[in-house]
Amino acid sequence: LADLAVQFDYKNQGLCSINEARNEIRRGLHSQKPNIFPLGKIGTDIGDLLSEMFSNKYQKISVETHCATCDPANPKRVTESDDNCLDFILSNKHRTISKHFSTWQDGDRTCGTCNSLCRISRRFAQNPQLMIFGLQVNISISKTIKLIHEDKSATNLHLRGIIYGGGGHFVARLITLGKDVWFHDGIATGSACQIEKPLTQFTEKELKVHKDKIAVAAIYSF
Ligand SMILES: [Zn+2]
Structure with a gap:
């Protein structure tokens, strides 16, 4: 990168x-x-390319876990962890990226000791510069995602780019700070981009596809 x-x-x-x-x-x-x-x-697999590009981009998060069955009397356990800014979404349990991300920050997991469900919360120590989601399932592309800090304050990260793939060729939509959406296709438009309608006029479902191509990655930043 x-x-x-x-x-x-x-x-x-x-x-x-x-x-x-x-x-x-x-x-x-x-x-x-x-x-x-x-x-x-x-061609190259887009997942391999994303993994290579973002392999050393980590951010500090604190992970809070509590199992009410094993540890009813004790407070939550907090550990520090380095988390990669690239997340591959492999299950279509959630309808949108925003829902996937909020469940990752506040969700359930299976306790390693008693196998019952316990709570897990993840909080960001700093704002990550980027969050990238590799999309391996059909999921709607949220325009913003909410990130929760250790002090419980929240920051919105905004959609800045979408990569679409299909038929051995990739194209992209780029979103400016002013929420204009530009389309790029190296074959059709060369190094130029074409302006589309403003992001506000796209539905999250519309952002999933571009003609015959399906979203394979979504990139968020400030
Ligand atoms: Zn337990």
């Missing part, structure tokens, strides 16, 4: 084209993991 930022900087300074920046990243990935990131026309 840092290498990508460097390449974007070069592009902004006019030192390389956006295609050269992309090729530089592609060559770097290929030299590290040639089987996963082939060159030429052979």
Whole structure:
């Protein structure tokens, strides 16, 4: 991810084209993991690419657990944990990303000792710069998600990008700070983006697809 930022900087300074920046990243990935990131026309799995890009992006969270069966008299147990900013959604238990994320922050889990359900709460020590959801199930794309801090205050993270895949080709929607939605397709529009309607006019269901392509990742930030 840092290498990508460097390449974007070069592009902004006019030192390389956006295609050269992309090729530089592609060559770097290929030299590290040639089987996963082939060159030429052979495609890469988007899940592998996300995992590689965000593999070292961690944030501090505190995890509070309490089993009322094992530990009725004791207060909650709190541990610190480093959590990756990339989360693959594998189950369509929840209708939206927002619901998935809020249940991850305040949900149930099976107690390792007595097998009964116990509460688990996760709280963020700092604001993460990014939260990325890899979508492996059909789920509606929330426009904002709510993040809860250790002091119980909440911050909204806003949808900033969606990647769609299908037929061996990926396209993307980018959302600006002003909530304009831009569409990018490297084959159809080259390095240019096309403006679509404002984000407020999209339904969460509409954001799930772009023509024949299905959302495979959603990116949130401030
Ligand atoms: Zn228990």
